[in-house]
Amino acid sequence: MNRILRKLYRSDLEGVHYAECDANGAAGCAAIEAKNLSVHYDGVPAFRDVSVSFPPCQITALVGPSGCGKTSFLQCLNRLTDLIPAAEVFGDLRIGATSVFPGDCDVSSLRKRVGMIFQKPTPFPFSIRKNFHLALKEHGTHCSTERDVRMEKALRDVGLWTEVKDRLGMNAMSLSGGQKQRLCIARALALQPEVLLMDEPCSALDPIASATVEELISSLRGRYTVIMVTHNISQARRLADYAAFFWVKHNTGHLVEHGEAKKLFYEPVNDLTQAYVSGRAG
Amino acid sequence: MDRYVFREGSFTVITWLSGIAVFAIFALLVFDVFYHSGLFSLEFLFSDVKGAGREGGILPVIISTSLIVLTCSVVSLPIALGSAYFLFYFSRQNTRISALLRVSLDVLASTPSIVFGLFGSAFFCLYLDLGFSILSGGLTLACMILPAVIRMCEEGLSATPEEYGLQAAALGMSKTALFFHVLLPAALPTLSAAVLLGIGRALSETAALLFTSGYVLRMPESLMDSGRSLSIHIYDLAMNIPGGDQNAYRTAAVLLGMLFVINSVALASMNFCAGRVIRK
Ligand SMILES: Nc1ncnc2c1ncn2[C@@H]1O[C@H](COP(=O)(O)OP(=O)(O)OP(=O)(O)O)[C@@H](O)[C@H]1O
Ligand SMILES: [Mg+2]
Numbered sequence: 001m002n003r004i005l006r007k008l009y010r011s012d013l014e015g016v017h018y019a020e021c022d023a024n025g026a027a028g029c030a031a032i033e034a035k036n037l038s039v040h041y042d043g044v045p046a047f048r049d050v051s052v053s054f055p056p057c058q059i060t061a062l063v064g065p066s067g068c069g070k071t072s073f074l075q076c077l078n079r080l081t082d083l084i085p086a087a088e089v090f091g092d093l094r095i096g097a098t099s100v101f102p103g104d105c106d107v108s109s110l111r112k113r114v115g116m117i118f119q120k121p122t123p124f125p126f127s128i129r130k131n132f133h134l135a136l137k138e139h140g141t142h143c144s145t146e147r148d149v150r151m152e153k154a155l156r157d158v159g160l161w162t163e164v165k166d167r168l169g170m171n172a173m174s175l176s177g178g179q180k181q182r183l184c185i186a187r188a189l190a191l192q193p194e195v196l197l198m199d200e201p202c203s204a205l206d207p208i209a210s211a212t213v214e215e216l217i218s219s220l221r222g223r224y225t226v227i228m229v230t231h232n233i234s235q236a237r238r239l240a241d242y243a244a245f246f247w248v249k250h251n252t253g254h255l256v257e258h259g260e261a262k263k264l265f266y267e268p269v270n271d272l273t274q275a276y277v278s279g280r281a282g
Numbered sequence: 283m284d285r286y287v288f289r290e291g292s293f294t295v296i297t298w299l300s301g302i303a304v305f306a307i308f309a310l311l312v313f314d315v316f317y318h319s320g321l322f323s324l325e326f327l328f329s330d331v332k333g334a335g336r337e338g339g340i341l342p343v344i345i346s347t348s349l350i351v352l353t354c355s356v357v358s359l360p361i362a363l364g365s366a367y368f369l370f371y372f373s374r375q376n377t378r379i380s381a382l383l384r385v386s387l388d389v390l391a392s393t394p395s396i397v398f399g400l401f402g403s404a405f406f407c408l409y410l411d412l413g414f415s416i417l418s419g420g421l422t423l424a425c426m427i428l429p430a431v432i433r434m435c436e437e438g439l440s441a442t443p444e445e446y447g448l449q450a451a452a453l454g455m456s457k458t459a460l461f462f463h464v465l466l467p468a469a470l471p472t473l474s475a476a477v478l479l480g481i482g483r484a485l486s487e488t489a490a491l492l493f494t495s496g497y498v499l500r501m502p503e504s505l506m507d508s509g510r511s512l513s514i515h516i517y518d519l520a521m522n523i524p525g526g527d528q529n530a531y532r533t534a535a536v537l538l539g540m541l542f543v544i545n546s547v548a549l550a551s552m553n554f555c556a557g558r559v560i561r562k
Contacts, residue, residue: 078452080448080451080452082451083447083448083451085375107454108454108455108456109454110454111451111452111453111454112453112454115452115453116452118445118448118449118452120445122443122445122446122448122449124446124449124450124464124468125468126467134453134455134459134463134464135453135454135455138453138454138455138456138459139454184449187453188452188453191453191454
């Protein structure tokens with residue numbers, strides 16, 4: 001009985017998961033469009049007047065020196081800025097067809113559509129299975145068989161299934177750093193997001209775990225819109241289809257240049273970008 | 283080199299001596315109680331009081347005590363968790379108000395229990411007209427243990443990594459879900475230790491109950507009946523009842539036994555918590 005249910009759900013899910021990308025953001029992945037976006041902390045701008053649009057289904061790298069507002073920019077995209085009392089956001093932001101900042105935006109479902117991966121992997125201190133079930137239950141997946149199926153699918157997607165399938169009841173805290181980060185990515189994927197935000201996802205990992213996660217991110221291309229902050233220019237070169245370069249001037253971040261990754265990293269227009277990507281500034 | 287040896291040596295000796303002193307006091311106390319109580323059968327626990335406590339058992343006293351402690355825990359548990367979360371949450375938003383709240387809680391926590399007894403008898407017994415009753419006693423005890431329990435619960439919540447809040451929000455989880463499904467389970471060992479320590483304190487309380495739940499020796503029929511707690515029974519037998527000494531010691535032995543069980547459970551859950559932190 002369980003097996004039949006499982007099969008049913010799986011065929012059901014496949015349709016949703018691998019849906020064709022469309023620019024409207026109905027399913028698959030969504031484009032992101034910011035107009036004059038600024039974030040202020042206690043009235044002091046962290047970055048200012050960023051107007052940019054990121055193409056759907058591609059990997060976009062955000063690069064720039066420390067303090068130029070990359071994290072703040074990412075936190076706007078899923079409204080994590082709401083959690084910081086001092087933060088104020090100005091300007092306009094659209095993800096797919098929805099506008100992010102009007103008061104009636106359903107933040108919970110926005111965050112389901114726009115997943116986020118942090119620098120420090122943060123699984124909850126429960127079993128691997130419960131980590132998935134908690135998140136899925138919150139978004140209305142009440143059937144536990146369906147939750148299990150989605151968990152398995154997400155874990156397979158990140159290549160963790162074979163490593164943990166026999167110990168799903170084990171505390172997620174006892175995984176290695178790289179495994180934890182892949183678990184967090186899988187947990188975000190289980191919610192079937194359209195956009196994944198990653199804030200330096202590899203910088204807390206050793207080179208080998210980092211390479212595994214990098215490979216995983218690359219495999220997400222075409223299925224999700226990935227916006228990735230990284231300090232590692234060569235990683236950005238390897239992964240990104242599109243790139244944006246931020247610079248900090250008078251303690252405020254600005255978007256200096258954005259465009260195709262090849263162009264930005266190999267023939268930048270701006271001298272600052274040229275200096276930064278060749279390692280002469282920043 | 284010699285100074286080093288002297289310093290390290292005297293440090294070791296002092297720590298050992300103080301450890302031994304504490305243990306000796308504890309051993310003396312337990313010895314004293316059990317020496318005077320003598321061996322007694324379990325029937326003491328399950329039979330009715332006779333002769334104002336000189337003879338018979340302590341069943342009504344145990345029942346009253348359990349009811350008082352139960353009332354106290356049922357009332358204080360949700361309030362403690364709620365206020366602890368309030369403090370935990372607002373200490374990140376408004377540090378000044380939460381610092382003030384913390385200081386007032388710490389003052390309340392060190393207020394002598396007789397003051398709580400007077401407050402309870404004025405407020406619960408007279409003003410709310412609950413009279414001398416198990417309910418008044420339980421509520422007074424709840425007021426008494428809350429400050430300390432709230433502070434300990436808040437420490438437990440603050441000991442959870444700060445990232446959980448951000449991570450839960452990023453998964454689209456609500457604040458309620460964060461509290462009930464992430465923070466509470468993650469802090470559960472510390473929280474239960476805090477609550478058990480509070481209950482232990484309530485169990486051994488005398489002064490706060492003297493004016494609120496009274497010292498009637500009958501078997502209580504409802505929460506509105508007056509009832510005598512174990513510690514008041516000890517006090518009464520030792521001070522007011524000639525020939526009640528041995529039963530006073532026996533009751534003390536029972537109380538010690540209950541405290542021992544409760545504190546062992548608290549300790550075990552704290553160890554469990556510590557083990558979990560280390561394994562991270
Ligand atoms: N919660 C906050 N409260 C006040 N100011 C903040 C807060 N978070 C960030 N800032 C400020 O905003 C500016 C941008 O910070 P942000 O973290 O976005 O930079 P970043 O580009 O992510 O840097 P890094 O590369 O070091 O992670 C900084 O000047 C920082 O001091
Ligand atoms: Mg950052």
